[in-house]
Amino acid sequence: MSAVVIVLAAVAAVAIVCAIAVAVLRRRLLTASLPRTRGTVDVAGISAPVNVMRDRAGLVHVDARSMEDAAFGMGLAHAQDRLWQMEVNRRVVMGRVSEFAGPEGIAVDRFVRRLGLIRVAREEAIRAAAEVRGMLDAYAAGVNCVIESARRLPLEFRLLKMTPEPWEPAHSIGAVKLLALGLSTNWDAELLRLEVLRALGPERAAQLDAVYPDANPTILADSVRAAGPAQARSTLLPMFAEAARWIPTAGGASNSWVVSGARTVSGRPLLCNDPHLAPTIPSVWYAAHIRAGDDFESTGVTLPGMPFVVIGHNRHCAWGFTNSFADCQDLVIEEFDSPAAERYRTERGFQPTRLIREVIHVKDSSDELEEVVSTRHGPVVERIDDPVRNVWRGLALQWTALTPGATAEALLRLQRASNWSTFREAFSGMDAPSQNVVYADVDGHIGYLLCGRVPVRRRAPSGLPVAGWSGDALWTRYLSPSEMPAKLDPPEHVIITANNRIVGDEFPHYISSDYMNGYRAHRLATLLSSERMDAAYMAQVQMDLMSPPARQVVKLLQGLTFASPVAEHARHRLAQWDGTMRPEAIEPTLYEAFMHRLAERALTPTCGPAWRIVAGTDLSHPVFG
Template sequence: MAYLFKWLLRLTAALLVLTVGAVGLVYYLAARSLPDYDATLDLPGLTAPVEILRDNANVPHIFGAADADVFYGLGFAHAQDRLWQMTMLRRTAQGRLSEVFGARTLEIDKLLRRLDLYPRAVASLEVQDARTLRALEAYAMGVNARLDQINSEALGRGAPEMFLFGAPMAPWRPADSLAVVKLMALQLSGHLEAEVIRARVSLELPDDRKIGDILPDAPGTGVAALPEYAALVPGAPRHFAGLPLDPHPLSPFKHLAFAGASNAWAAAPDRSASGGTLLANDPHLGFSAPAIWYLARLELQSGGVIGGTIPGMPVVLTGRSADLGWGLTSSYVDDQDVYVEALNPDNPQEYRTPDGFKSFETRRSIINVKDADPVTITLRWTDNGPVLPGSHYNLGAITPPGHVASLAWTALSRRDTSVSAALRLMAAKSVREGIAVSEGYIAPSQNLTLVDSRDIAMKTIGVMPRRDAAHQSKGRMPSQGWRSENRWQGRMPYAANPEFVAPAGGILGNTNNKTVERPFPNHVSYLWGDTQRVQRWQRLMQNRQVHTRDSFIEAQLDTVSFAARSLLPLIGAELWFTGETAPEGTPERQRQRALALLAGWSGEMNEHLPEPLIYTAWLRSLQARLIQDELGPLAQEITHVEPLFIERAFRDVDGAGVWCDVLQSAPVESCADMARLALDDALIWINETWGPALESLRWGDAHQATHDHQVLGDVPLLRYFVNIRQSTSGGDFTLQRGRTRGTGPDPFFNVHGAGYRGVYDFADPDSSVFITSTGQSGHFLSRHYDDMAQLWRRGEYIPMSLDADLARAAAVGVTVLNPAK
């Protein structure tokens, strides 16, 4: 027995030693790819030395004698900190994820190939101006210099993920940066899905008034009634179980609820306590670890520029120079149209046009798949755009037999000069110049908010398609692709894009709200991203005669929900303070406790309070009860509450109260009945998920920000090292927006919000501040992987200064790149 015990002890010790050794080896190999920020390197392609100074937040301040050398330095810095992220962005745009991840990402690759994003990025190189081409080429050389250093010095393949997935990285090319821009346009697009959903709702609800309830227009002058979709496309199926979007976190195809959002506002000198202009901007994108944003400062010949960049692109997308500040918000310009194309019944290789049948433009594309045979697909294009499969956003649900769906989209231009426009903006010295140089911006369309030392302005940039006034669906639903009046007639002139310069009130801003009311076809859009946050923003802006940097920060971090304040009195009107006290332990008693909490609540979506969770669960259950009998399975795809719909139903606007009656039941239910039943539903869910003690609930426990690693986030044990989870305030309709997931076992997880925040004060530019949601590094062993995360959660910022001496004062490293001899 002693002998056996001795050998078991030896075996256990040996296994322990091997385990420790394996862990040590893995750590050593992974740590090899951590960059050394204190280094002097001799690199090819430079004309003069470049200095990359890292401040104590690891923000690179890049100095060089020529602009090309500075962009070279930015490419090198991006590759040092975000190489894996850049690899994934490029592979996604190219439709080459399956080479690394196998069949799991095959559908993503198929769709990207059909959209043809990367070849169109390559074609767009020819139309960039000379300065942009030099910047793109220099940036690519900087990235490749880092790749050469990794290979020559055996630096762990540049990122731990490269070991885990065996993803070799080809040299970076100038077209790769243009492809990243198009990929961002894809992630911000939502009109395709909006058209399909409206068409499907139209098929389920042929009453136009009910369509306007569940898919309401933003407040303002009404829109002329549209024909039913069944009349536009006869023969469309009324029921279709389409395939869901690929759930892989690398998929760039986002649901409409996450199609892009942002906040930006500005104050003129007469509305600023300091006498200078103010600008605040927080673009909203899906959360990830690392965040999509990377902070950087570039010292160009035109002056210093600092702000948020996206790895893969040599552009400061939101930020400031010494003379100009700029911020971006999604404009919701209707830049996508879905077409139903009729096939030739005698030859399915042809489709109908206004001039008869025409052959598809076709091309075969081979997708290599890891651990599987290559897959060959045939890409098809019509005059309107690429042909997409019926599974994509449930296009098959609105496509009759003998037809296919195609997509017209501005981002598919082969003459996309967006990067050239963005680089010119970085050198602009005034608001007027900033507006002028942005004319070349194509997609994604954005609202560009600008401030210089005296003026403020907002201009919608990006192409607005020109539509015929006789367009059958006004671009709101898929239309017949063979009718000339439905086809695009080119582009609107840049002067037609909404523009607001030096407003009399001295304050302007955008929360993705409706900006203009114009008759079709000059309408800009029928789909807007916000009807609620703008109400709170208006109040905060008008509550003060003058604003400061701190008041702009306060507005950015505001967590009061206008939707909660306006809806709770409606849905609870007949429930509060009615009836006798119910016995302890009964559902009625729990309902009374919940109502008592909500009655004293201010509408603040604070992470430490129970009321936001009770309210949000109630609204979610209420909308589900109102729509599921009319829409059936389609109701499951409407994942987020629409406050305007709830308000219309409870105010019985144009008869919308009919939604409260359950069609399948004999009694006629009132809206008060539905509110009571929905509250009981919500409390049952809360009890099962969080327990019965309502007073001890915390909104932040349900509303965790999920900064998850896109490919390692689900790996057991490793996920605890690579994912960043935080209790957060805010919600779907607060200025500090934390868009909830809407589905699954954790429907209130915070998955989409401000990955970047910046506030710029031009009375004292060096007092400007910014922050990102995770950290500068994409390497999970780096201390800069998550060092900004808690600052971001607490609503804190770091300095945004162009003073090199301030950056040097607490620098974490200085990298000098010398021209190779």
């Protein structure tokens, strides 16, 4: 018995020692880097005391006496809670992921170095107005206060043996450029169309509506020839797919709407927004309440890296965003005089390119050299050489975000907007991303505007990469704020945006041809047809799970029968379904599988293996095996 007691005592002692060791390890590795949320800290860089408070939900409230001090407080709060996220985003913007990720980061580094996001961000920071620069400097000082403090850095830094460099204003602007990249879809749509044309030829591609009806078949054929042989499959798409792992991207179904007081119980406008960015941990957004003395007070979600509210409201106005799908990017085919790409062809003969040699440092491996080539249209993001024909070409990206703008200034002016006029003016200098904006104010007005630069082109867009040596691919200007789509207080008393088409054919300027389908907008219009709506009802609308296209498919399936017992059983289940995408139901899975197989069977006879490109689908999931 005594031996048993001794063994049990020894086991208990070991357990206690292990528990103490775990507690110490937890303290050293995890809790030691948690932010300090109580007490007073003496810091340099502020003109008056700044209160940074966290409520029971952990949401941050910054109370300062000036705009600059509020920016400092937000920099401190962001760095306390999201420093590793900010560091990763900064390294993506700068093309320095490989320095900590090793060879896995080379693809994203090459891609982003070619784009030159940080080069544009630095130029934009230099050009910023004094007040905007003061805002960004104060924010950077707040971030650096945390970096330079004696507290331990987050666990990720210690595991990777990294020390963050000082934050700079250009890094803040770069954070917005990175978000804009993830929300811009025009160039990859052009690449996909090009892949379809290479695989099928212009006639069959046009029959499948791979390009819009106003595209000229002759131009399509010219685009195929200029872009190189069919076997030269684009390497840019898989490179972007790899890079997309590091870039905040649209989830594909953002919704926003605003209803005037004429249709609400309270008699005041109600505005709702659900920006469906792809889910990440931590979130892309950071909720905060910010008071900058008498200057402004705003509440909503911020973007770690930038100081103030992106989506939310101030004392006078509320606003929300959805991706507009405005056509703000063009891929331009450039022709070079040699493999070195030192000169490119124009309507005036060959002109010198701009060459930048970028060295990519790779952890546990040798450095990589990336030779960045730029033309008048933009950076060359992919080479499409044809050595057999002695033709040296590349795809240059012409994008609104690659010319310095004033998005940081737009963000500051947005916090101060007090009515529809000042709200519209706030967006006048914003370059990217282009967004649908819904608006409501305390005086009962509701509105819509399209923000971000929209280019005016010399020729009608084809939705495909176009040859750059004629000069027709150049943009002539951007639409002025007065030319952009906008409306105030529509007679319907409701405005809905769901990535759907923005304007009709009668609109005098080209905005885009690539919108998402209008099913969600149609469903929202049905749900928002009520005359007496309140916040609780809006929450129900936000959580609506009914799929209009699923209902249409169900209706068609009700009149069919299948010979296969398994297929008939699945059809019968779908035919009894109401189209609601309940997570616990099997019918949504059956519906998705059916639609994928329907696309395969319908498109394969015409497209062959290219049907996946036409359908824009992926059957790699085991459920489709």
